Amino acid sequence: MILPLCYFDDPILRKKALPIQEITPEIVKLAEDMIETMINQHNGVGLAGPQVGKLLRIFIIRDEYILPDGKWNFGPPEVMINPQLSEPFAELAVMSEGCLSIPGIHADVTRPVGIKIRYQRLDGQLVEETVSEFRARVIMHENDHLNGVLFIDRLTPKERSGIEPQLRAVKKKYRNS
Ligand code: NI
Numbered sequence: 458m459i460l461p462l463c464y465f466d467d468p469i470l471r472k473k474a475l476p477i478q479e480i481t482p483e484i485v486k487l488a489e490d491m492i493e494t495m496i497n498q499h500n501g502v503g504l505a506g507p508q509v510g511k512l513l514r515i516f517i518i519r520d521e522y523i524l525p526d527g528k529w530n531f532g533p534p535e536v537m538i539n540p541q542l543s544e545p546f547a548e549l550a551v552m553s554e555g556c557l558s559i560p561g562i563h564a565d566v567t568r569p570v571g572i573k574i575r576y577q578r579l580d581g582q583l584v585e586e587t588v589s590e591f592r593a594r595v596i597m598h599e600n601d602h603l604n605g606v607l608f609i610d611r612l613t614p615k616e617r618s619g620i621e622p623q624l625r626a627v628k629k630k631y632r633n634s
Contacts (some may be wrong), residue, residue: 459494461493461509462509462511463558464632465609466633470605474511474512474513474603476513477533487511488517488579489598491504491509491517494509495534498532502521503519503599504520504557505600505601506603507603515538516536516603517537518534518535518596518599520595536579539576539577540576541573541575541576543573543574545569546569547569548569550570550594552565553565555609564608564609564616566608568611570591572587572593573588593605
């Protein structure tokens with residue numbers, strides 16, 4: 458089922474999401490719906506619970522792979538539940554980010570190159586890995602959503618004011634239901 462998205466001035470995007478106590482059939486269905494919504498409807502690489510109106514610590518990501526011929530491809534969707542990030546790399550990187558809740562806007566965001574993550578998969582298995590580059594970027598962006606943070610919050614005041622007109626246009630165009 459395709460879920461409606463919450464757009465950037467929706468107050469739910471500013472709230473802290475709650476831990477998932479148990480991976481119930483409802484959570485499994487939510488994850489499936491989020492995957493369908495992210496891929497089939499929006500062709501995105503990340504979607505977090507609050508973006509579909511669920512204040513729960515869950516997000517979906519797709520990694521990307523560069524093939525030997527230089528072309529890239531999406532990896533399979535992955536579900537991350539109750540993620541905990543720690544030990545960010547000291548080295549920073551600038552990468553262009555966008556967000557399904559802020560359609561059409563992209564901006565360069567500075568974040569650590571990598572970080573450690575612990576999370577549960579949909580089958581409950583606990584995973585611990587050190588991620589870097591694109592994978593780390595998507596995970597950090599989505600994890601921000603669980604804490605009420607949007608990528609536009611990470612811009613400098615000057616960059617932020619530069620995209621204000623676009624943000625106003627998004628606000629006008631995408632109404633929250
Ligand atoms: Ni986003």
